[in-house]
Amino acid sequence: MSIAVIGAGAFGTALAISLTANGPVCLWTRDQDHAQEMQDTGQNTRRLPGVALPSGLTATAEFDQAAQHETVLLAVPMQQLRRVLSEHASALRHATLVACCKGIELETGIGPCAVIGQVLPETPCALLTGPSFAHDIARGLPTALTLATENAQRGVRLQQLLSTANIRLYRTTDVIGAELGGALKNVIAIACGTVIGAGMGASARAALMTRGYAEMQRMALALGARAETLAGLSGFGDLALTCTSDQSRNYQLGLAIGRGEGFDPSITVEGAATARAVAAKAEQMGLDMPITEIVVGLLDSALTPESAMSRLLARPLKEE
Numbered sequence: 352m353s354i355a356v357i358g359a360g361a362f363g364t365a366l367a368i369s370l371t372a373n374g375p376v377c378l379w380t381r382d383q384d385h386a387q388e389m390q391d392t393g394q395n396t397r398r399l400p401g402v403a404l405p406s407g408l409t410a411t412a413e414f415d416q417a418a419q420h421e422t423v424l425l426a427v428p429m430q431q432l433r434r435v436l437s438e439h440a441s442a443l444r445h446a447t448l449v450a451c452c453k454g455i456e457l458e459t460g461i462g463p464c465a466v467i468g469q470v471l472p473e474t475p476c477a478l479l480t481g482p483s484f485a486h487d488i489a490r491g492l493p494t495a496l497t498l499a500t501e502n503a504q505r506g507v508r509l510q511q512l513l514s515t516a517n518i519r520l521y522r523t524t525d526v527i528g529a530e531l532g533g534a535l536k537n538v539i540a541i542a543c544g545t546v547i548g549a550g551m552g553a554s555a556r557a558a559l560m561t562r563g564y565a566e567m568q569r570m571a572l573a574l575g576a577r578a579e580t581l582a583g584l585s586g587f588g589d590l591a592l593t594c595t596s597d598q599s600r601n602y603q604l605g606l607a608i609g610r611g612e613g614f615d616p617s618i619t620v621e622g623a624a625t626a627r628a629v630a631a632k633a634e635q636m637g638l639d640m641p642i643t644e645i646v647v648g649l650l651d652s653a654l655t656p657e658s659a660m661s662r663l664l665a666r667p668l669k670e671e
């Protein structure tokens with residue numbers, strides 16, 4: 352069973368490195384110079400410097416070379432997924448697609464598997480998500496992730512195929528729950544980074560993580576997710592990692608907002624677009640998502656960290 356990874360960013364490269372322990376892997380980048388650089392240096396110096404690419408990994412800029420593989424992992428940012436699928440729809444039609452991105456599409460309010468379902472309705476798909484930093488995976492550190500797909504047989508097959516020496520996969524058929532856990536935790540991580548950056552303390556962060564988790568559940572359950580999925584790796588697990596580690600780019604953006612510093616807009620921060628998508632969806636659904644709302648206010652500079660916190664503290668008192 353052969354594997355390709357689309358997107359030679361930090362995560363795509365890390366997955367490709369780990370998966371070569373099971374067999375050859377093809378890693379696609381849209382940039383010919385980048386592919387050449389990886390071949391010449393044996394490293395992805397742009398996204399994962401200092402980590403050697405194993406000999407079983409082939410870097411290419413030829414899409415057809417990647418798309419001929421049976422299983423194709425899609426490791427591009429969420430807001431680019433539809434474009435990549437649409438540009439390469441005919442080449443990808445016959446593969447099994449595994450989305451590796453975390454987020455909600457801004458224009459439509461849907462997650463990665465739903466986007467695949469719209470662009471390539473006949474193509475089997477799955478989602479790989481859960482707590483893991485690219486650098487940890489690439490360095491061979493132990494991780495546990497969730498593989499979500501509605502087809503249970505496909506889930507068993509992909510679980511075996513994509514488990515490696517340092518990636519232990521659990522499987523679920525609750526795709527919407529896994530999608531929402533991975534997407535919504537990034538929004539809460541921006542809020543948590545903000546309170547730490549602004550010096551509001553670890554107690555405030557614990558409060559945001561807990562009430563943020565309640566918010567994640569509120570939306571996910573309303574959309575048909577199972578509560579136990581939210582309590583698992585793709586929800587609680589990834590929330591815990593992303594809200595407490597300054598390796599996280601979503602958390603780092605929050606730190607910068609809290610400190611009143613700028614942030615490089617070229618860095619992939621999925622929670623920013625997702626916060627806007629989720630706030631709009633919550634309004635349509637009549638759901639109360641106050642932390643998501645204040646994150647949008649912080650991103651728009653309509654709120655300061657202090658005014659955002661005052662707004663949360665001033666909300667009517669209620670049962671937990």
Ligand SMILES: NC(=O)C1=CN([C@@H]2O[C@H](COP(=O)(O)OP(=O)(O)OC[C@H]3O[C@@H](n4cnc5c(N)ncnc54)[C@H](O)[C@@H]3O)[C@@H](O)[C@H]2O)C=CC1
Pocket residue numbers: 358359360361362363380381398426427428429431434435451452453454483484485486618619621
């Ligand atoms: N970095 C990490 O630790 C983890 C990342 N993820 C998820 O993986 C996804 C990708 O993140 P990273 O790899 O970290 O981002 P990244 O910014 O390192 O890489 C993104 C890659 O996608 C490529 N790309 C962007 N737009 C494209 C387009 N239209 N066509 C072709 N290629 C395009 C870029 O050139 C870049 O190589 C995100 O959804 C993220 O949430 C998930 C778990 C861990």
Ligand SMILES: O=C(CO)COP(=O)(O)O
Pocket residue numbers: 453481482483484537540589592593598599600601602619620621
């Ligand atoms: O999803 C991740 C960890 O599971 C990576 O987090 P960031 O995208 O915030 O860096």
